[in-house]
Amino acid sequence: MPDIPSVVTHRSSSAMPSVVLRARLRVEKLTSHSFGPISFSLDEGECMCLSGPSGSGKTLLLRALADLDPHGGEVSLDEVECRNMRGHVWRRYVGMLPAESQWWWPTVGEHFNEIDAEKLEWLGFERTVMGWPVTRLSSGERQRLALLRLLAHQPRVLLLDEASANLDDSNVRRVETLIADYRARHGACVVWVSHDMQQIARIGGRHCMLADGRLESA
Amino acid sequence: MNVIVLSPWALALAAVLVLALALLSLRLRLTLTQEIIIAALRTTVQLLLVGLVLKTLFTHVHLGWVVLIACVMLLIAGREVVARQRHGYAGVWGFGMSILSMFVASFSVTVLALVVFIGPTPWYTPQYSIPLLGMMLGNTMSGVALAIDRLTQTAWHQRAQIEARLLLGQDWSESVSGLRRDAVRVGLIPTINAMAAAGVVSLPGMMTGQILAGTPPLEAVKYQILIMFLVTASTGFGTLAAVWLGARRLFDERERLRIDRLRAE
Numbered sequence: 001m002p003d004i005p006s007v008v009t010h011r012s013s014s015a016m017p018s019v020v021l022r023a024r025l026r027v028e029k030l031t032s033h034s035f036g037p038i039s040f041s042l043d044e045g046e047c048m049c050l051s052g053p054s055g056s057g058k059t060l061l062l063r064a065l066a067d068l069d070p071h072g073g074e075v076s077l078d079e080v081e082c083r084n085m086r087g088h089v090w091r092r093y094v095g096m097l098p099a100e101s102q103w104w105w106p107t108v109g110e111h112f113n114e115i116d117a118e119k120l121e122w123l124g125f126e127r128t129v130m131g132w133p134v135t136r137l138s139s140g141e142r143q144r145l146a147l148l149r150l151l152a153h154q155p156r157v158l159l160l161d162e163a164s165a166n167l168d169d170s171n172v173r174r175v176e177t178l179i180a181d182y183r184a185r186h187g188a189c190v191v192w193v194s195h196d197m198q199q200i201a202r203i204g205g206r207h208c209m210l211a212d213g214r215l216e217s218a
Numbered sequence: 219m220n221v222i223v224l225s226p227w228a229l230a231l232a233a234v235l236v237l238a239l240a241l242l243s244l245r246l247r248l249t250l251t252q253e254i255i256i257a258a259l260r261t262t263v264q265l266l267l268v269g270l271v272l273k274t275l276f277t278h279v280h281l282g283w284v285v286l287i288a289c290v291m292l293l294i295a296g297r298e299v300v301a302r303q304r305h306g307y308a309g310v311w312g313f314g315m316s317i318l319s320m321f322v323a324s325f326s327v328t329v330l331a332l333v334v335f336i337g338p339t340p341w342y343t344p345q346y347s348i349p350l351l352g353m354m355l356g357n358t359m360s361g362v363a364l365a366i367d368r369l370t371q372t373a374w375h376q377r378a379q380i381e382a383r384l385l386l387g388q389d390w391s392e393s394v395s396g397l398r399r400d401a402v403r404v405g406l407i408p409t410i411n412a413m414a415a416a417g418v419v420s421l422p423g424m425m426t427g428q429i430l431a432g433t434p435p436l437e438a439v440k441y442q443i444l445i446m447f448l449v450t451a452s453t454g455f456g457t458l459a460a461v462w463l464g465a466r467r468l469f470d471e472r473e474r475l476r477i478d479r480l481r482a483e
Contacts, residue, residue, distance in 0.1 A: 066385060068474055087473030092387030102382035104396070153387055 023079070024189045025094075025157050027065070030073035034060050035213035037073060042157075044187035047205035049194055051218065056210045058193045059099065062159040065191065066096040077156060095155030099162045101146030103134040108145060114152050123148065123174055139166045147175065151182060158182070158190045164199070176202060221431050233258070275344045284342045288325070288351055295320055295359040302363040305370045305480045307467060315463040316362050323456030324354035327448050335444060350448075353424065357409060357449045358456035365405030365457045369464050370480050372397045377477050390469040398465050405457035409450050416446060 023041040030038045035057040042048060050058055064071040067082055067090050075082045082090050105111055109130030117127060123144045137145065143166050150158070158179065164172040176199070183190055194200055200207050207218040236258045244251045275283055299316040306312040328351045332341045341347075373380065373394065383393035391398075416422055424445055428438035470476050 067472055068381060068384060070470070070472075070474065083472075086389075087471075088384065088387055088389040091385055095387070096385045098378075098382060098385065100378070102379045104376075104379050104383065150386065155387075 024077065024187070025065075025191075026074075026076045026079070028074045028076075030061075030064055030071060030075060032057075032060060032064050032069060032071045035210065036071075038215045039073075040208070040215060042189035042191070045183045045189060047183060047190040047192060047203055049192050049200040049203055049205065049207045050210060051193070051195060051197075051200065051207070052210035057213060058210050059161055061210060062096055062161055062191065062193065065157075065159055066091055066094055068096070092153060093155055094157040094159065095150045095153060096159035097147055097150050097161060097163050099165065101142045103137075103142070106133055108132050108134055108137070111145075111149055112152055116148070116152065119148055119151065119178060122178060124171065140168070140171065143167065144171065144175065147178070151178075154186060156186070156188050158188055158192075160190065160192045162193055162195070164194075172199065272344070272348065275348065279340070279342075279344060281340075281342050284344050284347055287344075287348060291351065291355055292317060292321055292324075295355050298359055299363040299366065303367050303370060303481075304483070305374045306366070307370070307464070308479055308481050311467055311479070312366070315467065316359075316366065316460055319456050319459035319463060320355060320358050320362055322459055323452045323454075324351060324358045327452040327455070328354050331444070331448050349424075350445075353445060353449060354452040357453045360408060361405035361453040361457040362460040364408070365401040365461050366464050368404040369397055369401035369461055370468075372400065373468055373475075374477065374480060377475060380475050384473065384475060390473040391465070393475075394465050394468065398461050401461045401464075402457055405461070406454055409453045413446050413450060416442070422446070 024044045024046070026041040028039050030036050038061065040048070050061070052058055060069065063069045065075060067075070067087055077085075077090070077093055085093075103111060107130070109115075112130065115127070115130060120127065120129070125141075125145070129141075129145070134142075143163070147160075147163060160179070163179075164175045167175065179190060179192075180203075182188055190205075192203060194203075209216050209218045236254065240251045240254045240258075243249075243254065271287065275287065296313050296317040299320075300306055300312045303312060307315070328347065329341075331350060332338065332347055336346055336350075338346045376397070380393050380397075384390075412420075412422075422442050422445075425438045425442035428441060429435055433441075467479060468475060468477075
């Protein structure tokens with residue numbers, strides 16, 4: 001990652017738009033007790049696949065990016081630093097899908113603020129699923145619905161922690177297409193943690209490995 | 219006032235009843251014997267001491283003494299709240315937050331009652347202020363302890379859910395809205411039940427005491443109703459304050475859930 005010219009500060013870059021400086025997600029010297037310093041940046045619509053041995057801190061890296069864990073270094077979204085936004089506003093823009101989805105109301109529909117019928121159908125659901133009790137959902141259904149729930153908030157950055165780990169092949173492909181489409185339409189950038197090398201090849205974009213707390217191009 | 223003075227013999231005879239219970243539990247191997255005897259001794263010693271303190275206080279009416287006693291009561295109440303937590307707050311936070319919420323609620327309600335409703339001269343007359351504050355603090359303490367215990371235990375067990383809500387962009391207050399509601403309910407239910415059952419199921423202790431001391435029943439009832447309302451207000455406001463403070467403390471300035479601020483066990 002090239003160093004940013006020190007004359008141009010981040011905030012002034014929005015007043016003086018520059019092709020070189022503008023990045024959707026910029027990560028500089030991100031550190032926590034288990035990784036770092038890590039620096040990278042992603043442009044609009046760009047995707048970075050992240051792999052690495054289990055326990056290497058991939059989930060922790062995503063949590064730090066979502067500002068859910070205390071961390072060092074700087075993360076900025078469209079050149080606005082994380083610390084200049086309130087926590088929940090940041091997380092509304094930088095949305096993370098945890099590996100295991102959580103549901104806290106009795107029925108599915110109560111978790112959704114709006115329903116995109118097209119996306120719902122694409123992932124194999126009918127509208128009636130919104131009336132289902134959460135307990136009726138299989139783990140794969142939970143995972144797909146959790147993705148839809150996240151996308152409904154229209155985040156600008158998607159942090160996916162093994163978003164398709166519990167799915168069968170055809171659903172894996174559908175999730176990949178859905179996210180590719182979302183990236184293209186909203187210019188969202190994606191950090192996608194995956195162990196599946198074929199999936200990483202299909203998604204395209206960058207591929208990095210997290211090992212020994214460092215990020216390396218694979 | 220036509221109080222029948224209790225003779226030491228009467229108390230000793232009542233103590234024999236407790237002793238009999240302790241012996242019975244020893245025979246039944248309930249492993250309660252020691253607890254019963256220690257608790258009985260504590261009640262005797264503590265109440266005798268309080269009696270002495272009150273006797274001195276009533277003869278030396280001074281705001282400074284009343285404030286001193288009130289502060290000691292508050293500190294002990296704070297200690298009790300902390301002792302009843304399973305996953306309480308680490309460090310002095312649990313103590314500080316419960317003290318603050320109990321202070322705000324109990325002291326303001328007591329002062330209001332003394333100055334506006336009862337009106338003794340001077341307003342801090344210990345015969346009124348100390349028992350009144352005691353009833354406020356005792357009930358508020360229970361409410362705060364129950365509510366904080368519920369709040370921290372649920373947060374501990376539901377941290378994955380709370381974090382999932384945060385990840386969807388909910389703010390700290392929304393992500394624990396259900397927990398807060400539950401905690402306030404749990405803290406207030408005993409007080410609400412006491413109001414609903416008063417007189418039908420149980421005769422409240424203060425009213426019973428006044429009647430035993432010779433107060434006409436209707437006068438005692440009026441006092442009891444006042445006390446019930448004050449206790450409810452104090453418990454309610456204290457519990458609300460403690461739950462708000464406690465919920466806020468679960469999150470840091472970046473609205474991250476900081477479960478590490480709770481004790482592990």
